[in-house]
Amino acid sequence: MIQTEIKKLDEALNEAITIAGNKQIPQLFSITEMIDYIDPFLFFDQAKHIEGNRVFWASSAENFYLVGAGEAFDICSSVDRFDQTEAKFKAMLAESLIYNSYRVPGTGPIAIGGFSFDPEKEKTRMWQQFPASQFRVPAYLLTIVDGVTYLTINTVVRPEDHQKQMEFNIAKNKKMLLANNTSLPEGPVINSKIEIDPVGWKELVRRATNDIKEEKADKIVLAREMRVTFEKKANISPILSKLTKAQTNSYIFAFENSDSCFLGATPERLVRVEDQHLLSTCLAGTAPRGKNKEEDYQIGLDLLRDVKNREEHEFVVKMIRDAVTACCIDVDVPSQPVLYPLKNLQHLYTPVKARLKSEYTIIDVVKRLHPTPALGGLPKVKSLEYIRENEELDRGWYGAPIGWLDAYKNGEFAVAIRSALIQGTEASLFSGCGVVKDSDPEAEYQETNIKFTPMLSVLGG
Incomplete structure (x- = not known):
């Protein structure tokens, strides 16, 4: 160079x-x-x-x-x-x-x-x-x-x-x-939407909880798909603009390949490195936002106290701490999570800070982190095999690392959730949740419905 x-x-x-x-x-x-x-x-x-x-x-x-x-x-x-x-x-x-x-x-x-x-x-x-x-x-x-x-x-x-x-x-x-005398085209309007086999998905959640009770895994993240159609071919730029305004604590991304564009607004940072300073995010455990301050406060308090969500969050914290420690020095992990509020949802959040050793790069860390327990499960290999063999959905880039790196060893990656694959007049939306031994299929189904909301709200639905 x-x-x-x-x-x-x-x-x-x-x-x-x-x-x-x-x-x-x-x-x-x-x-x-x-x-x-x-x-x-x-x-x-x-x-x-x-x-x-x-x-x-x-x-x-x-x-x-x-x-x-x-x-x-x-x-x-x-x-x-x-x-x-x-x-x-x-x-x-x-x-x-x-x-x-x-x-x-x-x-x-x-x-x-x-x-x-x-x-x-x-x-x-x-x-x-x-x-x-x-x-x-x-x-x-x-x-x-x-x-x-x-x-x-x-x-x-x-x-x-x-x-x-x-x-x-x-x-x-x-x-x-660089022409500033233009304006954005109109965004899409949804004509129809259909959930792909919700009954079969809830049955898969039920089977997964039984398999976890039989110690085939500790946690398995299961995802599902919703398909929507538009009145006409979707313009991408107004969708990105709406996502940025609506999802103020998120990463907005789009990657276009020919007539397909994968885009989303994810709150989940995987890792950022700038001048060898590393920041990763443990984001697992989800609840909706309240209709007013009092309700919102109570929902957040319940989330912080919820055994299932705290257990799910701790899985992620441990895995990220171990992965980062292998590449870094001066690792700092708070002992308790805090709430991370978004427009439609709130999550349990724990930041992980460290200094990257000179012999490692951001890709080394990404390799160790993917998939986190928030998107795959635990143990990593067993949960990944379970998803591969049992989940109907082809996740593609959903739930995987997306981001950038530069010539100066800086970069940032997020986990590609709250996302959609847009292809002309159609789109597939993706949503998932962590299944543990005490999971209730209907509750997990409702959680995935909530997670569809950020994309639906900007697609004209």
């Missing part, structure tokens, strides 16, 4: 083409500039005119946005997918020419994408366009952090490229992407 302070596009391109010519191999060229503020949702909407697909990531509470248009580089892996993803990203960076004097987390040639929940599960047609692991380096990346806006341009430079032609294409795309 060549890191330089050159800022002018023409100078940087000239140097990049010269280096590519001398080496006689393509080079990833990346240049970052500070720009005036541009609405991230307008940028995402305009990105539909760029060849390639779009990506979106936002931490609504921190006013942090990553919006990608097009594709400069794609990283797909199926075997040893965590290790291969990191190896391919490092190899790409080794042959990159990076012009970024800011070095702010989320600028430069970031890779943004995710993993499937279980690559050994037979893939259905629904998830055909989403591989076991895929990360994209956007051709144009908008980054908003701490109130400052950056634009990173990533492209592969070849020895035979013409500088003036590249400058012309970049200028044309920038003008289109």
Whole structure:
């Protein structure tokens, strides 16, 4: 990786083409500039005119946005997918020419994408366009952090490229992407919705509780699907805008592949690393919000005292503590959870803080954490096998790590829940819950209904 302070596009391109010519191999060229503020949702909407697909990531509470248009580089892996993803990203960076004097987390040639929940599960047609692991380096990346806006341009430079032609294409795309005189299209309206075999799902919960009592597992997370249809093809940008406004303590994400887009608003951070400082989140145990302050307070108090939810939460805390301790020093885990309020739900929450050892990366931690007991169960291998053999749903990327990493060892991953896969005029919504020995099938069913609410509310339902 060549890191330089050159800022002018023409100078940087000239140097990049010269280096590519001398080496006689393509080079990833990346240049970052500070720009005036541009609405991230307008940028995402305009990105539909760029060849390639779009990506979106936002931490609504921190006013942090990553919006990608097009594709400069794609990283797909199926075997040893965590290790291969990191190896391919490092190899790409080794042959990159990076012009970024800011070095702010989320600028430069970031890779943004995710993993499937279980690559050994037979893939259905629904998830055909989403591989076991895929990360994209956007051709144009908008980054908003701490109130400052950056634009990173990533492209592969070849020895035979013409500088003036590249400058012309970049200028044309920038003008289109940064246009502020546009407005978002209308969002979707749901025509119909259907739950996929709720009776069979409740029966599966009943069987799982019996199997847990027979000590085949301690906890098994079971998920189900709801399908909706729209009046016309769904526009993605207004959905993301509504999610960001409504789910203020969540990560908003979207990953587009051709005519499919996986998106959601998840409250569950898996891990964040910035300057080797690590933060993970234990989020398990769920209750609805109250209709007024008094009811909300009582529901929260009941959640904190509920044996089943506290047990479920402690499973997650122990697993995350052990996984983080293997890669970190100075691990700090509070002894008691607190409440984490969202618009429609509240959860038990325990933060885990640590310092990542120099020989480890964020992908090493993601590999150890997935799947957490909040999405898989315990023991990890037994619960995963149970889900694979008994659950009707092909989870695809649902419940799996989705996030980003940059050239400076920063990054963040969340667990892709409260999500939907939108495909033209149809969408599949996903919801799950943790089953333990005392679980009641009807209560678990109602919990999953509540968890469908955040997506339904922004899809016109």
